[in-house]
Amino acid sequence: MAVLDSKVPKGPLKDKWTNHKNHINLVNPANKRLIDVIVVGTGLAGGSASATLAELGYNVKAFCYQDSPRRAHSIAAQGGINAAKNYQGDGDSTYRLFYDTVKGGDYRSREANVYRLAEVSANIIDQCVAQGVPFARDYGGLLDNRSFGGVLVSRTFYAKGQTGQQLLLGAYSAMNRQIARGKIEMFNRHEMLDVVKIDGKARGIIARNLVTGEIERHSAHAVVIASGGYGNVFFLSTNAMGSNVSAGWKIHKKGAFFANPCYTQIHPTCIPRSGDYQSKLTLMSESLRNDGRIWVPKNLEDVKAIREGRKKPTDLSEEERDYYLERRYPAFGNLVPRDVASRAAKERCDAGYGVNATGEAVYLDFASAITRYGKEQAKIQNISNPSASKIYDLGKAIVEAKYGNLFQMYEKIVDENPYETPMMIYPAVHYTMGGVWVDYNLMTTVPGLYCIGEANFSDHGANRLGASALMQGLADGYFVLPYTIGDYLSGDIRTGRISTEGPEFEEAEKEVKERLSFFVNNKGGHSVDYYHKKLGNIMWEKCGMSRNAQGLKEAMAEIKELREDFWKNVSVPGKMDELNPELEKAGRVADFLELGELFAKDALAREESCGGHFREESVELDGEQKGEAKRNDEDFAFVSAWEYTGEPADAVLHKEELEFNDIELKQRSYK
Amino acid sequence: MSNMNLTLKIWRQKDSKSKGKMVDYKVSDISEHMSFLEMMDVLNEQLINKGEDPVAFDHDCREGICGMCSMFINGEAHGPDRGVTTCQLHMRMFKDGDTITIEPFRAKAFPVMKDLVVDRSSFDRIQHAGGYISVNTSGNTQDANALPIAKEAADKAMDAATCIGCGACVATCKNASAMLFVGAKVSQYALLPQGQVEATERVQNMVKQMDLEGFGNCTNTGACEVECPKGISLETIARMNREYLTASIKG
Numbered sequence: 012m013a014v015l016d017s018k019v020p021k022g023p024l025k026d027k028w029t030n031h032k033n034h035i036n037l038v039n040p041a042n043k044r045l046i047d048v049i050v051v052g053t054g055l056a057g058g059s060a061s062a063t064l065a066e067l068g069y070n071v072k073a074f075c076y077q078d079s080p081r082r083a084h085s086i087a088a089q090g091g092i093n094a095a096k097n098y099q100g101d102g103d104s105t106y107r108l109f110y111d112t113v114k115g116g117d118y119r120s121r122e123a124n125v126y127r128l129a130e131v132s133a134n135i136i137d138q139c140v141a142q143g144v145p146f147a148r149d150y151g152g153l154l155d156n157r158s159f160g161g162v163l164v165s166r167t168f169y170a171k172g173q174t175g176q177q178l179l180l181g182a183y184s185a186m187n188r189q190i191a192r193g194k195i196e197m198f199n200r201h202e203m204l205d206v207v208k209i210d211g212k213a214r215g216i217i218a219r220n221l222v223t224g225e226i227e228r229h230s231a232h233a234v235v236i237a238s239g240g241y242g243n244v245f246f247l248s249t250n251a252m253g254s255n256v257s258a259g260w261k262i263h264k265k266g267a268f269f270a271n272p273c274y275t276q277i278h279p280t281c282i283p284r285s286g287d288y289q290s291k292l293t294l295m296s297e298s299l300r301n302d303g304r305i306w307v308p309k310n311l312e313d314v315k316a317i318r319e320g321r322k323k324p325t326d327l328s329e330e331e332r333d334y335y336l337e338r339r340y341p342a343f344g345n346l347v348p349r350d351v352a353s354r355a356a357k358e359r360c361d362a363g364y365g366v367n368a369t370g371e372a373v374y375l376d377f378a379s380a381i382t383r384y385g386k387e388q389a390k391i392q393n394i395s396n397p398s399a400s401k402i403y404d405l406g407k408a409i410v411e412a413k414y415g416n417l418f419q420m421y422e423k424i425v426d427e428n429p430y431e432t433p434m435m436i437y438p439a440v441h442y443t444m445g446g447v448w449v450d451y452n453l454m455t456t457v458p459g460l461y462c463i464g465e466a467n468f469s470d471h472g473a474n475r476l477g478a479s480a481l482m483q484g485l486a487d488g489y490f491v492l493p494y495t496i497g498d499y500l501s502g503d504i505r506t507g508r509i510s511t512e513g514p515e516f517e518e519a520e521k522e523v524k525e526r527l528s529f530f531v532n533n534k535g536g537h538s539v540d541y542y543h544k545k546l547g548n549i550m551w552e553k554c555g556m557s558r559n560a561q562g563l564k565e566a567m568a569e570i571k572e573l574r575e576d577f578w579k580n581v582s583v584p585g586k587m588d589e590l591n592p593e594l595e596k597a598g599r600v601a602d603f604l605e606l607g608e609l610f611a612k613d614a615l616a617r618e619e620s621c622g623g624h625f626r627e628e629s630v631e632l633d634g635e636q637k638g639e640a641k642r643n644d645e646d647f648a649f650v651s652a653w654e655y656t657g658e659p660a661d662a663v664l665h666k667e668e669l670e671f672n673d674i675e676l677k678q679r680s681y682k
Numbered sequence: 683m684s685n686m687n688l689t690l691k692i693w694r695q696k697d698s699k700s701k702g703k704m705v706d707y708k709v710s711d712i713s714e715h716m717s718f719l720e721m722m723d724v725l726n727e728q729l730i731n732k733g734e735d736p737v738a739f740d741h742d743c744r745e746g747i748c749g750m751c752s753m754f755i756n757g758e759a760h761g762p763d764r765g766v767t768t769c770q771l772h773m774r775m776f777k778d779g780d781t782i783t784i785e786p787f788r789a790k791a792f793p794v795m796k797d798l799v800v801d802r803s804s805f806d807r808i809q810h811a812g813g814y815i816s817v818n819t820s821g822n823t824q825d826a827n828a829l830p831i832a833k834e835a836a837d838k839a840m841d842a843a844t845c846i847g848c849g850a851c852v853a854t855c856k857n858a859s860a861m862l863f864v865g866a867k868v869s870q871y872a873l874l875p876q877g878q879v880e881a882t883e884r885v886q887n888m889v890k891q892m893d894l895e896g897f898g899n900c901t902n903t904g905a906c907e908v909e910c911p912k913g914i915s916l917e918t919i920a921r922m923n924r925e926y927l928t929a930s931i932k933g
Contacts, residue, residue, distance in 0.1 A: 134821035145840040152830030184814035
């Protein structure tokens with residue numbers, strides 16, 4: 012379709028990016044001083060983009076809703092960052108990282124973008140080390156790697172369990188250098204509430220100062236959205252409380268297409284919900300599945316006894332346990348990809364085997380790992396005939412060294428000792444692969460409006476591999492956007508300062524103010540959270556780990572109804588011109604209530620199972636793969652890019668057909 | 683265990699210009715499994731439903747890493763537990779019938795903006811003064827493994843770098859000193875070869891900015907280390923002092 016031009020350069024896959032960079036227009040250093048760029052969001056993508064653009068000489072205005080750019084939710088990423096360095100000499104290469112990412116995404120991502128991602132991955136590590144990011148090292152002083160997410164090489168760089176934090180602090184330090192030089196003007200505690208278009212181009216934003224409530228106009232020659240994912244549409248997720256879709260949704264309503272909203276990653280190892288008051292969910296790193304075995308009781312009587320406290324999990328013999336992943340997937344066992352592990356847990360819990368009061372938890376058991384490591388250590392230390400308790404002590408020490416901080420975190424939250432009793436885990440919404448549609452240059456369907464990081468859709472297809480989110484954020488911000496945006500801005504060197512006095516700014520500001528004023532004046536009967544929780548419940552039940560046509564249709568109707576009720580009966584205390592967290596939430600939830608409906612519509616339209624999107628109607632009917640997800644490459648090898656036309660339900664579908672020239676499409680099998 | 687009924691004494695302040703005061707609230711049926719902030723959510727939902735103004739407080743990740751939450755609970759930054767932020771503090775640390783005092787982090791350099799929300803932008807300005815290594819993002823720096831760094835130094839740099847910038851050290855210190863925070867950043871770079879080139883200017887500029895912001899001096903009471911949710915060690919302050927002295931001699 013003509014509307015969607017991915018602008019993927021011609022030529023062989025491996026030369027595309029280099030050739031593209033060699034031929035796009037540049038802006039000369041003296042002219043960069045005349046150009047302003049707005050960046051919304053200061054996580055890995057926005058932070059790195061702000062710093063690099065400022066370094067190049069552009070005048071950057073960066074916005075974040077937190078009190079400092081250092082607090083963006085990239086900070087919470089635990090595991091690591093992939094890069095095709097091949098430091099371990101295990102045969103890794105740019106091609107392999109590209110291949111793993113496309114396959115992991117279940118062949119629903121754009122080949123050229125993913126190849127570029129793999130290509131620049133190595134630069135990221137060089138750059139971060141030069142910035143003083145303290146990655147883990149081995150005793151020879153060289154960088155250490157761990158393996159991750161079921162791939163066949165060790166390419167994940169890490170900084171303890173706080174890799175996201177260290178990478179973000181690296182980007183933040185690069186920003187600080189530019190703030191000190193006056194090249195970045197930082198707007199903390201500011202939230203973008205709309206984008207402003209002039210003559211079809213993005214020329215600024217309307218932002219609210221969250222401290223004073225003042226509505227501000229900011230102009231620029233280009234606007235970059237780096238506002239992260241929309242997992243909080245489910246209310247409960249591993250996202251931060253403030254994480255929201257508003258920037259992405261506002262630009263969608265102003266003409267940016269929204270791609271694949273239904274692609275959501277539901278991470279299998281999170282701490283289960285404990286009650287209705289729950290405000291968010293906590294992830295336990297995927298690395299735990301390397302040593303933990305997942306199970307539920309085989310018999311429903313035991314489930315009942317455990318729930319009632321008459322039995323403990325450790326009372327059950329091996330024969331009384333169902334290690335369902337090992338049973339169903341003998342080849343990969345507990346190390347199946349995230350989407351498969353999550354669905355299997357849900358299947359057991361739906362069948363009534365959940366092991367806590369809510370019925371939504373399975374065990375992750377380290378007892379056999381402790382024994383295995385203990386015996387190994389006894390052998391290494393030449394201890395003959397070790398006692399069971401000696402083996403336990405030796406093994407526990409190894410498990411503690413590997414996962415100590417995670418075990419401690421678990422114990423703080425759940426108040427149970429995971430060395431003595433199995434952990435309880437359950438899947439939770441963690442990442443959204445879908446997002447604003449962008450071309451190869453990371454520009455949306457609105458000229459001058461860019462979208463980077465988790466907020467765009469481009470690199471992870473229908474499922475993201477572990478340790479790839481950090482890679483994409485920094486690749487976009489440090490190494491892709493700063494080049495591609497120059498091609499566009501080269502046309503703006505004579506434009507001069509964009510005025511904020513025009514009718515477009517006037518109009519956008521008026522709309523924003525009207526909406527805020529509605530919220531504080533509407534004395535309805537329900538809090539914002541009341542609606543957010545209800546929305547989350549619909550999303551989880553009907554658009555969660557497994558989806559079917561009937562449920563999705565119901566979800567669309569229910570979300571619409573809830574949205575209408577929200578606009579009648581929501582109650583927001585306080586005033587517009589003050590620090591008012593409830594007012595902030597109201598705006599975000601209003602946008603989630605629209606996105607949710609498009610999400611369901613997208614899931615309904617995609618009548619295949621792929622990656623994190625599982626349609627109950629599309630499963631293998633016989634053979635070894637019976638009951639497993641069935642992808643349909645013939646009819647669905649495309650990106651769904653939705654155009655806003657007034658109501659989420661009326662969004663128009665545009666298809667970007669996906670071509671795979673350098674990779675063969677295969678059905679994933681983990682049996 | 684049955685649920686708890688609690689009395690909360692909370693600092694309420696309309697904005698930075700208004701005077702604040704302690705106000706009493708009751709919450710009931712609080713589960714021991716709730717986090718402290720979830721208990722605050724319960725209170726706020728109750729206030730909203732009664733048409734009253736909810737209590738403003740900073741929070742975001744709710745998993746102890748963003749550093750946004752900042753309450754002073756029963757006289758302790760992040761409350762009675764150790765090694766946790768307020769969002770990781772659980773109600774099982776309290777008993778039925780308890781009265782809990784909740785105040786903002788207090789320091790001259792952290793003015794209150796509303797209720798429990800304080801302005802910590804002074805921390806950002808200290809980082810602007812020197813919390814970085816001047817390297818452009820060209821992607822053409824040398825290969826990451828060209829310069830080996832001893833594991834011990836890298837691990838120590840990491841320990842210092844885990845600071846989340848919450849400000850508990852300042853709130854806890856009787857002098858409202860920011861030495862632990864600044865020491866952590868200075869230490870991270872001082873322990874790495876990449877940080878050496880700008881070491882002299884960095885420590886001088888960061889310390890100068892710290893003084894300009896109105897933070898107090900360090901008198902080695904060590905309270906900051908006790909309350910730090912990330913276990914940043916007093917050693918970082920000693921290292922910063924050494925760096926500062928060396929820088930002063932160099933001039």
